[in-house]
Amino acid sequence: MSTVISTRGLQKRFGRTIALDGLDLTVDAGEIHGFLGPNGAGKSTTIRILLGLARASGGEATLFGSDPWTDAADLHRRIGYVPGDVSLWPNLTGGEAIDLLSRLRGGAADKAAYALRKERLIEVFQFDPRKKGRAYSKGNRQKVALIAAFATPADLYLLDEPTSGLDPLMEQVFNREIDRVAADGATVLLSSHILSEVEELCDRVTIIREGKTVESGTMAELRHLTRTEIAFVQQPGQEAAIDAITGTHDLVIDSGRVRFTVDSDRVAGVLPMLADLDVQGLTVSPPSLEELFLRHYGDELATLGQAPRS
Amino acid sequence: MTRFLVLLRQRLRRDRLQLMLWIVGTALLAYAAVSAVFDTFGDEGDRREILGIAIATRTILVFRGTPNGTDDGAFAFFLLFAWLALMGGLMSTFLAVRHTRMEEEQGRAEFIASTPAGRISPLTATVAHGVLANVALGLFVALAFIGTGLDASGSFVAGAAMAASGIAFLAFGLFAAQLFRTSRGANGISVAFVLAAYLLRGLGDAAGTPSDDLLHVTPAWPSWLSPIGFGQFTGAFVENDLRPLLVPLGFAAVVVAFVYLLQSVRDQGASLLPGRAGRASAGPVLSSSFGLVWRLNLSILLSWTAGAIATGLLATSLSSIVGDVAGSNPQVIEMLRRAIGDDASIEQAFVATFYGVVGILAACCAVQVGIRARQEEVHGTAELVLATRVPRVRWLLEYWIVGVVVIVVVLTAAGLAGVLGASRAQDPETLIPNVLEAAAAQIPACLVFLGVTLLVFAFLPRATIPLGWTIVGVAAILGTFGPILQLPEWLNNLSPFAHSPVPSGDGTDWSGGVWMLAVGLAAGAAAVVAMRRREVTSGG
Numbered sequence: 001m002s003t004v005i006s007t008r009g010l011q012k013r014f015g016r017t018i019a020l021d022g023l024d025l026t027v028d029a030g031e032i033h034g035f036l037g038p039n040g041a042g043k044s045t046t047i048r049i050l051l052g053l054a055r056a057s058g059g060e061a062t063l064f065g066s067d068p069w070t071d072a073a074d075l076h077r078r079i080g081y082v083p084g085d086v087s088l089w090p091n092l093t094g095g096e097a098i099d100l101l102s103r104l105r106g107g108a109a110d111k112a113a114y115a116l117r118k119e120r121l122i123e124v125f126q127f128d129p130r131k132k133g134r135a136y137s138k139g140n141r142q143k144v145a146l147i148a149a150f151a152t153p154a155d156l157y158l159l160d161e162p163t164s165g166l167d168p169l170m171e172q173v174f175n176r177e178i179d180r181v182a183a184d185g186a187t188v189l190l191s192s193h194i195l196s197e198v199e200e201l202c203d204r205v206t207i208i209r210e211g212k213t214v215e216s217g218t219m220a221e222l223r224h225l226t227r228t229e230i231a232f233v234q235q236p237g238q239e240a241a242i243d244a245i246t247g248t249h250d251l252v253i254d255s256g257r258v259r260f261t262v263d264s265d266r267v268a269g270v271l272p273m274l275a276d277l278d279v280q281g282l283t284v285s286p287p288s289l290e291e292l293f294l295r296h297y298g299d300e301l302a303t304l305g306q307a308p309r310s
Numbered sequence: 311m312t313r314f315l316v317l318l319r320q321r322l323r324r325d326r327l328q329l330m331l332w333i334v335g336t337a338l339l340a341y342a343a344v345s346a347v348f349d350t351f352g353d354e355g356d357r358r359e360i361l362g363i364a365i366a367t368r369t370i371l372v373f374r375g376t377p378n379g380t381d382d383g384a385f386a387f388f389l390l391f392a393w394l395a396l397m398g399g400l401m402s403t404f405l406a407v408r409h410t411r412m413e414e415e416q417g418r419a420e421f422i423a424s425t426p427a428g429r430i431s432p433l434t435a436t437v438a439h440g441v442l443a444n445v446a447l448g449l450f451v452a453l454a455f456i457g458t459g460l461d462a463s464g465s466f467v468a469g470a471a472m473a474a475s476g477i478a479f480l481a482f483g484l485f486a487a488q489l490f491r492t493s494r495g496a497n498g499i500s501v502a503f504v505l506a507a508y509l510l511r512g513l514g515d516a517a518g519t520p521s522d523d524l525l526h527v528t529p530a531w532p533s534w535l536s537p538i539g540f541g542q543f544t545g546a547f548v549e550n551d552l553r554p555l556l557v558p559l560g561f562a563a564v565v566v567a568f569v570y571l572l573q574s575v576r577d578q579g580a581s582l583l584p585g586r587a588g589r590a591s592a593g594p595v596l597s598s599s600f601g602l603v604w605r606l607n608l609s610i611l612l613s614w615t616a617g618a619i620a621t622g623l624l625a626t627s628l629s630s631i632v633g634d635v636a637g638s639n640p641q642v643i644e645m646l647r648r649a650i651g652d653d654a655s656i657e658q659a660f661v662a663t664f665y666g667v668v669g670i671l672a673a674c675c676a677v678q679v680g681i682r683a684r685q686e687e688v689h690g691t692a693e694l695v696l697a698t699r700v701p702r703v704r705w706l707l708e709y710w711i712v713g714v715v716v717i718v719v720v721l722t723a724a725g726l727a728g729v730l731g732a733s734r735a736q737d738p739e740t741l742i743p744n745v746l747e748a749a750a751a752q753i754p755a756c757l758v759f760l761g762v763t764l765l766v767f768a769f770l771p772r773a774t775i776p777l778g779w780t781i782v783g784v785a786a787i788l789g790t791f792g793p794i795l796q797l798p799e800w801l802n803n804l805s806p807f808a809h810s811p812v813p814s815g816d817g818t819d820w821s822g823g824v825w826m827l828a829v830g831l832a833a834g835a836a837a838v839v840a841m842r843r844r845e846v847t848s849g850g
Contacts, residue, residue, distance in 0.1 A: 044848070051697050053846040073701035081697040087690030089606070090494070092596075099592035104599060104698035118591075130587040134415070134492060145694075 095129030107152020383547025406483025761833025
């Protein structure tokens, strides 16, 4: 399988601020890759380097095997891009902006087919193309970029927090479009800090923090690193037996339910003991990306929590 | 009351630098201009002569004021007041729109309106802010007049006239903000209103009835339609009559009352004139990034071209009159000579001064095209284009090309307008080639400004907007006022406009133009090439 995006030790400094500090990212052809990190982690900076809008201060980045800085315009033939915060021309209508961007990408050459694609997208995204750019809300500006990106087929979609400002209904429409382009074989890099979105769409995930890659792998691999939660109804007289179960963490007994976590590869070992106890109302929940995220940024949250309140 | 004070303080704080520049700048201009006038037209005989020419030719009055005798104060008021009031008017309408419609457009007004401050007290704070700014402007201009040695009561009357006309413009700005959905629309109509007020009083003065001694004029009716006209009716330094100021102040009161009414009945963000629905798909112009650059700069081009056409028409339609009158006025000839050099004839000199102004207009237009590139970058829309197949170098090259095109269009329009105006002159055959040469002679200096603005964009992107306007502004002041203010030669020579060739029959010296052509083209090319290494900064 060929590699579409590859960065190794990518660095970016703005004066004294270090935005990227050795970022590694590998995205293979045909995959939907989640690019996760809190705001300011360097997601947008990475994407701007991949687009050749910014230049890396160190390390290397390649896109389809080429240098995104020197070969920017050629690479852009194959790329659809949705910025995180879409700005539009105040005097151009949404429809004009969509047409302009599609034509600049060379996607409107087949006029009739393009018109159909545009029409369909405007309809599914429930977008009014006749308003002037300055009159659109954030969500509607986002729709302009999404429609323009999806109306022209691309090999790679670079999407920077593409659903910010969209309502849940539109998020579903967005997910369907992602499924559609993925089915056509396109590669997608989807940056987000919304974990459920990434969890639902992505094959693989890279988590970054303060400009560094902290974790990368398939959803299954990452889950392996976390713990599964087990919970059941508390019955009198079982306390000693519960305490005796080995390998449990964070045991709590709260409002009539017993809850603890075990390392995901040890779940099977715990089950016989639960059977012996004849537990009622058993639930076994796989770790969500939320927990994965909290584990990596937990110390940051703890620091925030300790900050004195004014 | 405390809420009102908080809002007022916020406005004062936000505008402190901007208003200080407007107010102190206007006052300094008044001071410098009055001092220069005293140097140049020191004795009564000179002034008599100038007033005589102005009243005889009439059109000069459009750009000056109502002649009211040769006393120091009255003469300065005649030369300067309308111009100063124009500055005050622009300051006031921009202030009004900035704190009302622009706040609403950008969503900040909604934020404020959701607090107990509500929708009305921000308006009250803006009115108070604008009135304060105008009072300060009037006071500073009065002090500047006093500083040059003019009589105090007259200076304060002149200051009061500035403040009163400014407050009338403030009210109109507030009304325009109710009318339009966008600050751009509101600012556009407000600037047109201020310019119209300036022009109406100009027509009133030009069409007025002169006294027998050719030292006074009673303005005609158009002045009665203009706040600036009423400011002139005070006859500062002579009659010192404050009563005419009740008219602009009354106008302001009525308009502001209406604005309060509109503000209290309309929805937040809504406007009297609804926004129109636009087209759902793009026309053929928007097929390329070049088409986009063209489209983004079209309105800029149209407005500067309109100014250039007006100036070109005036240049030739006035030159014949001047030729007649100036023959007997060594003072005028001397002043024109100082700006032009010794070889040109009076008509040539006159045409050249006007086309110097046309050159400034074309340069401003070109600088604005360069600045538009930066605005696109800051706004984040350049990024959308550069993420498509458009390379960085080509992107800036297209702005350069459009910049060159607007220079040629503005100058050509002014040249054709001049030819049209010349058709009524006594000697069009000699005037027309002069006009075309004078227009063409401006091209090199304009290319320098365009090139330098793009260079700044390539190497000091943040400085593009302030530096672009400063360079062309300073050069324009040096180029037009330098010879009159008798500044040192080397200072004048810093301005590219000073090197523009001056057509003088067969012996026109084009060498300065050739040099500037080379410099301008080199600067533009260097800027475009520099884009190979230039990052696109992210929005904000």
